[in-house]
Amino acid sequence: MDTQSRSIPLISRGDGVVIGVAVALLLAVFITLWQPEGHGAEAVVYLNGNRWARLNLFQNQDIKVPGPLGISQLQVRDGKIRFVDSPCPTKLCVHAGWLSQGGESATCLPNHVSVQVLGDDPRFDTINF
């Protein structure tokens, strides 16, 4: 059995080392994992099933995609993309909102336009627990 001194120091020298390492580790983890990800984040716009454009999502711009029904308007802002307007009755594509994660997509079926965010690590379609 360990014969310990009766009084235990609050912070021993070894504890100091552990705390130092812990703080350094936390800083390192925060710095490496909390960086704004995906400077190369890109999206692909499809028109009539063909690749129509490839967009850099960090280049803010508004795009007009000429589909069979009319013009679908896309908006790119700070790593995100969305449908602003589309000449379709349901506006499902507009309601899809901003897309930013790799693999996310929005489609305007009536106007044959779809957008998919590219990512080396596409998100799951569904997750079940």
Next chain:
Amino acid sequence: MTVTRIIQTTRDDHLIAALTALAITIHIAESALPSPLPGIKPGLANVVTLLVLCRYGWRMAAWVSLLRVLVGSILIGTFLSPTFFLSASGALASVLFLGLLHAFSKTFPKWSVGPLGLGIAAAMTHMTGQFLLAYTLFIPHSGILRLFPVLLALSTILGIVSGLLTRAVLARLNDNPALT
């Protein structure tokens, strides 16, 4: 004539059983508490592990920690569920790392790591172990990595708490001559 086989149990076995029972009780009581984030738990049961490590050495601490996870999960009903594997991987990682620190403390008594350091190290390795398992097995998506810094920071804080608790309990046990 019937042959009865008696399994010889040692004093250590009894101690392990009693301390594991204590740890399981805390483990179950704790599992009833609501958790703000999956994977975050006060980890008070780990206080028992740290206590055993400081008083009886690593071998017994490993027994208590791993038995606690096993029996605790069977009693709660999470045995072989994701929760169990997360818990087990965390416990395994932290027990192994505690062994490393314990051996280090013995070889370099001047730099020995006390309850506070052990608590922090145990909590952080526990979190890292279970996070790595969650990331590789259950949710291999890079988005979950963003959660890691927060979880690790929270686990550090909880590790400090459990370290301080361990120190307080140790001091009391050391003051009691009947228990030394």
